[in-house]
Amino acid sequence: MTLPLPPEDLLAGDTLATRARWLRAEIERHDHLYYDLDAPAIGDAEYDALFRELQALEAAHPALRAADSPTQRVGGAPQPEFRAVRHAVPMLSIRTETDFGEAAAVAFDARVRRELKLGDEAPPVEYCAELKFDGLAMNLRYEHGLLVLAATRGDGETGEDVTQNVRTIRELPLRLKGDPESLPAVLEVRGEVYMRHDAFARFNREAAARGEKTLVNPRNGAAGSIRQLDPKVAASRPLSFFAYGIGETVGWDIPATHAGILDALAAFGIPVCGQRVVAKGGSELAEFHRRIGAARATLPFAIDGVVYKVNSLALQSELGFVTREPRWAVAHKFPAEEATTRLLAIEVQVGRTGALTPVARLEPVFVGGVTVTNATLHNQDEITRKDVRVGDTVIVRRAGDVIPEIVGPVLDEEHAQRACFDLIAAYPECPVCGSHVVRGEDEAVARCSGGLWCPAQRKQALLHFASRKAIDIEGLGDKLVEQLVDAGLVQTPADLYALDAGTLAALERMGEKSAAKLVAAIGKSRKTTLARFIYALGVRNVGETTARDLARSFGALDRLLAAAGSADLERLQRVPDVGPTVAACVVDFFAEPHNLEVVAALRSAGLEWEEGEEALDEAVLAAAPGEVAGKTFVLTGTLPSLSRDEAKALIEAAGGRVSGSVSKKTHYVVAGSEAGSKLERARQLGVEVIDEAGLHELLKRQGFLPEQGEEQ
Numbered sequence: 001m002t003l004p005l006p007p008e009d010l011l012a013g014d015t016l017a018t019r020a021r022w023l024r025a026e027i028e029r030h031d032h033l034y035y036d037l038d039a040p041a042i043g044d045a046e047y048d049a050l051f052r053e054l055q056a057l058e059a060a061h062p063a064l065r066a067a068d069s070p071t072q073r074v075g076g077a078p079q080p081e082f083r084a085v086r087h088a089v090p091m092l093s094i095r096t097e098t099d100f101g102e103a104a105a106v107a108f109d110a111r112v113r114r115e116l117k118l119g120d121e122a123p124p125v126e127y128c129a130e131l132k133f134d135g136l137a138m139n140l141r142y143e144h145g146l147l148v149l150a151a152t153r154g155d156g157e158t159g160e161d162v163t164q165n166v167r168t169i170r171e172l173p174l175r176l177k178g179d180p181e182s183l184p185a186v187l188e189v190r191g192e193v194y195m196r197h198d199a200f201a202r203f204n205r206e207a208a209a210r211g212e213k214t215l216v217n218p219r220n221g222a223a224g225s226i227r228q229l230d231p232k233v234a235a236s237r238p239l240s241f242f243a244y245g246i247g248e249t250v251g252w253d254i255p256a257t258h259a260g261i262l263d264a265l266a267a268f269g270i271p272v273c274g275q276r277v278v279a280k281g282g283s284e285l286a287e288f289h290r291r292i293g294a295a296r297a298t299l300p301f302a303i304d305g306v307v308y309k310v311n312s313l314a315l316q317s318e319l320g321f322v323t324r325e326p327r328w329a330v331a332h333k334f335p336a337e338e339a340t341t342r343l344l345a346i347e348v349q350v351g352r353t354g355a356l357t358p359v360a361r362l363e364p365v366f367v368g369g370v371t372v373t374n375a376t377l378h379n380q381d382e383i384t385r386k387d388v389r390v391g392d393t394v395i396v397r398r399a400g401d402v403i404p405e406i407v408g409p410v411l412d413e414e415h416a417q418r419a420c421f422d423l424i425a426a427y428p429e430c431p432v433c434g435s436h437v438v439r440g441e442d443e444a445v446a447r448c449s450g451g452l453w454c455p456a457q458r459k460q461a462l463l464h465f466a467s468r469k470a471i472d473i474e475g476l477g478d479k480l481v482e483q484l485v486d487a488g489l490v491q492t493p494a495d496l497y498a499l500d501a502g503t504l505a506a507l508e509r510m511g512e513k514s515a516a517k518l519v520a521a522i523g524k525s526r527k528t529t530l531a532r533f534i535y536a537l538g539v540r541n542v543g544e545t546t547a548r549d550l551a552r553s554f555g556a557l558d559r560l561l562a563a564a565g566s567a568d569l570e571r572l573q574r575v576p577d578v579g580p581t582v583a584a585c586v587v588d589f590f591a592e593p594h595n596l597e598v599v600a601a602l603r604s605a606g607l608e609w610e611e612g613e614e615a616l617d618e619a620v621l622a623a624a625p626g627e628v629a630g631k632t633f634v635l636t637g638t639l640p641s642l643s644r645d646e647a648k649a650l651i652e653a654a655g656g657r658v659s660g661s662v663s664k665k666t667h668y669v670v671a672g673s674e675a676g677s678k679l680e681r682a683r684q685l686g687v688e689v690i691d692e693a694g695l696h697e698l699l700k701r702q703g704f705l706p707e708q709g710e711e712q
């Protein structure tokens with residue numbers, strides 16, 4: 001490799017300082033050729049060699065390191081946190097006009113004129129109109145021309161010192177242009193750090209190729225990069241900057257207009273966006289808004305509106321501020337971006353609870369700063385309401401400029417000929433596990449019924465199965481479930497019973513002791529109750545209480561399976577509080593062969609419980625007569641001394657049952673403070689309402705004295 005040689009005189013009387021200076025100048029020259037003129041004169045390897053030599057020189061002789069050295073751009077060591085910095089002049093926010101129409105521009109001008117007490121005959125007010133960049137606000141402090149501090153806006157008073165990261169932004173000068181003698185002692189430049197669309201796309205392409213995480217959108221990309229504690233990460237992100245104002249200045253003859261300030265900043269070498277005009281009066285502002293709105297999609301970076309500022313600084317100070325916003329400026333927004341594209345297909349995703357969410361696959365379209373290839377359609381009702389059909393041209397919007405959403409179809413001639421989408425018809429079986437898909441009568445959501453089997457629901461199902469109120473396996477929490485499933489050791493709850501301590505001990509963060517403990521806990525859980533077992537299966541709408549009632553009423557699992565298997569809704573509804581919805585959920589669950597397989601596997605794994613006689617509902621109620629026993633309670637609001645769980649435990653210990661909703665079958669509603677709709681419903685149905693003291697009274701009358709909370 002041939003390095004460009006420094007001029008003879010430097011080689012001759014070579015000192016380290018002159019060598020360092022020469023390297024800096026050479027690197028800057030190549031940066032300029034590469035970044036500004038797009039005309040590189042040397043290859044990457046030669047450039048790297050220059051750079052590394054300078055780095056080595058500076059590392060060996062720290063005195064040679066200058067604040068404006070190009071080596072400062074690559075980022076130093078990671079920091080533990082960002083230092084807080086108080087802004088010399090607060091960073092204010094700006095009033096936002098969300099009315100997208102042109103009237104807002106005219107109204108702003110009228111407001112300014114009124115406040116300046118300008119009569120109708122006075123000449124139009126001059127404004128500087130510019131773009132509202134969609135990135136992250138930044139304050140850059142230059143002292144005697146050198147960039148010494150970069151801080152985020154924070155709360156406007158205090159921001160964070162992100163100098164290391166901002167130094168990595170190539171297009172920002174580390175030293176201002178101009179005669180060093182006449183540069184301001186202090187010049188704070190304010191503006192927006194942002195990411196260009198092409199830089200964003202390139203970054204994501206490369207990150208994806210390396211198998212790394214991609215950025216969600218350019219704005220998050222900019223904000224996220226600036227907040228990286230490791231400046232090397234920030235250095236790898238292609239960021240840009242546009243100035244839109246100033247903060248503190250010392251020793252600078254401030255221009256008389258805002259446009260003059262922006263011109264002066266540009267002359268210092270600070271990037272200032274060319275899309276700015278001096279406009280006279282409201283109609284020219286409206287014209288700017290219209291023109292930029294039309295050009296918005298073709299800009300190489302994201303904007304979310306335009307900003308109008310009174311141009312004269314003298315008039316600005318006359319207008320002053322209201323709270324934290326200047327009266328002389330306003331942001332005039334654009335509506336969320338929309339685009340049209342083709343709906344290629346509607347697929348479904350299966351969530352942790354088995355819910356099937358339809359997802360629109362779209363022909364890739366660039367909208368609101370990102371390429372959108374799919375959008376959620378939420379559920380069947382949403383598809384029906386919007387009447388979107390596969391093959392349609394659809395309008396896509398990035399709602400809140402983040403989540404892509406389908407607004408509706410473009411009603412072309414073919415639309416009517418296309419088939420309406422019917423989720424259940426398209427997906428009668430779960431695309432993940434093949435179990436049948438059901439949708440309850442009053443439900444918006446369609447679900448996979450393979451709760452115990454479906455890989456999409458596996459982790460959730462296992463966690464529920466092992467939870468305290470279900471089979472109660474101590475120590476089996478979400479981290480462990482995650483590990484067991486990811487390692488392929490456990491697929492259904494039945495697999496838990498085949499685990500041995502040796503296998504478990506090989507897992508990360510799992511010692512031999514805890515492995516043995518877990519195996520013991522799993523073993524212990526084999527002895528359970530029918531109620532716990534039913535609850536642990538995770539049948540939709542079958543909570544703890546319903547599971548207990550099912551267990552009491554059927555007495556034996558096979559009797560429940562028989563009723564469910566023959567879809568005996570009538571028998572199921574003889575169980576207290578089981579209505580048509582719950583009965584249908586029970587039938588659906590046991591109609592899925594995969595679930596029955598798991599139930600069978602659990603039984604052969606040795607799970608056991610005591611079984612009893614069948615008891616029909618009246619019998620269940622009659623089994624334990626008393627003030628509380630056999631009665632149904634509903635708890636609502638906050639009780640003065642008992643928590644919900646404590647009250648529930650007391651009632652159940654005395655043989656009562658606690659239900660979640662008030663019906664005609666409810667005997668008592670126990671109401672605390674801030675009781676809401678349940679109390680209302682109790683009154684409508686004429687159900688007796690008592691308070692905590694009333695509950696204690698009932699318990700006492702039954703001769704049931706709770707162990708705790710007993711009166712002294």
Ligand code: IVH
Binds near residue numbers: 093130131133136192
């Ligand atoms: S002026 C006193 N001009 O919008 C006025 N802000 O202020 C200070 N923004 O997060 C702000 N482009 O970072 C101004 N051309 C522009 C802007 C702009 C974007 C951001 C700014 C701040 C927000 C509201």
